Amino acid sequence: MANSTVTSKEPPTDISDDLLQTPWQEMDDFDWSEKSLDSLLTEIEKYTPLAEIGNHSNIPHVNILLLGRISSGKSSFFNTVDSVFKGRLSLRSRAGCASSSLTKSIDIYKVKGRKNTGTLNFRMVDCRGLEEDQSVNSRDVEAILDGHVMDGYVFNQSTPITKDNPKFRKNPTFVDRIHCVIFVVDGSNPPEITMSQNVEKQVKELQEMMNRRKIPQLILLTKVDTMATAKEELSKVFHSKSVLEMRDKVAMSFGLPAYTVLPMQNLANSRTVSKEVKILTLYNLRQVLRAADDFLENHEEEISGDKYMGAQTESY
Template sequence: MAIPLQAEELAAIKQMIGGNVRLNLLYKISRDGCSAWTFHTKCDCKGPTITVIYNSKDTVYGGYTSQNWLGAGREHSAYDEKAFLFQVRYNGTSVQKKYPIKADKLANAISCCHNIGPTFGKGDPEFPSFSGVLKPSNGVFVFKGTKANSVYNVTDIASFTNDSLEVQDLEVYKVDEGLVETTVHPWRKTPTWNITYLQNLKREIDVYAPLEVTGVEQVNVLLFGQCGAGKSSFFNSINSIFKGVITSQAPSGSTDKSLTNRFRKYQVRRGRNGSPLSFRLCDTKGLEKNEGLHPDEFSFVLDGHMPDKYLFNASSLFGPESPGYVAMPSIRDKIHIVVIVIDATIVDVYPDEMTVKLKSMQGKVNQRGIPQIVLLTKIDKYCKALQGDVSKIFSAPEIGELVDKVAELTGLPRANIVPIKNYECEMELREDIDILALLALRQILNFADDYLTNFLDD
């Protein structure tokens, strides 16, 4: 018996199609019989569909087409530039592999005929499929297929199917095309995301400089929040963008205890050995239920008394007698903006004791007139439709609703709540992640300028 699609596998398929889509089951051979006639009766002229095949080696693969299946007339192929093959499970382990159609084979995306089942590519057939009526043998249906596929970017069909054409089940789902492209108005509007937009954002931040009259050469951005929320990961993400490679300079990870044991004012440099940009991302201990950053130490950080690279001591709090204490901090030493980092996946169950601590810290920030922004991290884990592509984040209504909740939790305007995805498991930079992070950083620097302007006015 085939093991149904797991949540992460279903999310992967939806993401490959285009995000937050709805799938409606049309045909299932274990329920409806393995019959080409039945397949066409149930699936013809239904618009975009996804075909999912489960084989006896606990491997799940299939194909997507945006075109109609048509069983009438002679065997023919259909043109489809959006078609692709996929594999989401191999030997019982979830995977995410997408095989797009070759640019010179768009006219042969699918094969249609009244006596063959769903077939991707044109051939004998080139995709594991069936013809006529198949009866199960020992609980499996033995499909036909060749060793190679010249239409899609699959070099070895045997590897694609895990070298098994014994099929336990096949399902065809109608893709609700109304949800392939978002039908809601974006809750936050931005220009079209492309490489030009990314380069413009990066250039804006590259040339940014604080107000010269203040004498501040680098804006101090303080990151703080619950342990494991992604403070250090945000620095690593920004650092990666400007270095051009994935970096992990700041210690990061998911834990109940803070991995940060020093107060650090991290520089972000242009390239590997380039000059520093005009801001510093300040990392400190995370908030914990019983320990973590103490409110008194937090005040010393805000006021610029704590020196860079100060090592926190669990047995004694930082104070005027501590090594490196800055007795008379200037505007250059002070924090110019506070960034609260919150894990999107725990907003609905944010601990009461952490809320109390957060509000206490915010009170100290408000007393000093320092602006605040919330970085809402791990949005791809909160909204599965964003896994693999966060470019549609501002059209995802569940993220807009989450921003409302965080605004209420922190008492900040919605414009101050900025969702992001940090680099976590990736080994290469991605345009969508870069754009989202740079949008957040630009907003942070704009708000820091507001603080410096107010400082001048005072």
């Protein structure tokens, strides 16, 4: 992970100073209309892994792992996604600010579509937050990536999961693995402030595991509503100079391409979900599902034969 240079330059506080004439990112065929919102909702409700290549019988859903420093907004992201489809505020995942991670266990969440569309074809895996003094054991994350860890496993900082643990899945198949990772980053502070040396070391170690497995990694840049343009008008988030600059800094910090950074505003102080929050949430979720599909496509033959029986070189 590249180091960033600390700068004393203050971000723009006035929308006229922060607003770019043209967006630095286009939203494909979508805009901020009710029509686009309905189109995104329908597309995600109909999402089936590998539907584009017609091979999905062995993969009924994809697994998305949420990682990030405490209070970055990863649990809030799931709540926001769930709220969009519920049409009301969802509090299924415990979220908030604390001195240590509020997530103590692996929590695997399903999301139901509107009305009678049933459970959608993705799972969100909420993991203990990265901390300065204690964090999730890297061996646990390795086991999670390979599909060995079941829902409800409680983390123990000093002792990683073993084969004797009742929450250890001995023979995972490809459907049990993690298919995409989202690093959730607090966009209200520069990465050189939020990413301490110890947390940076943890992230680099985890990224090495993901890179060996060729698992796609995306960055969710939360709290963009703290920046001038997005605060005043979320639909102008891709016109914001400060969001653009933060996107580039965060991408460099993680050593990932800038296009992997997804600006996001989670539900925080509002009990209702605005149209703009819904559209941005669904647009980002669609990008995540597409990344997961790309990973699956690279393993199409393996999935078709369901040959994967867990990490062959690891011992737990």
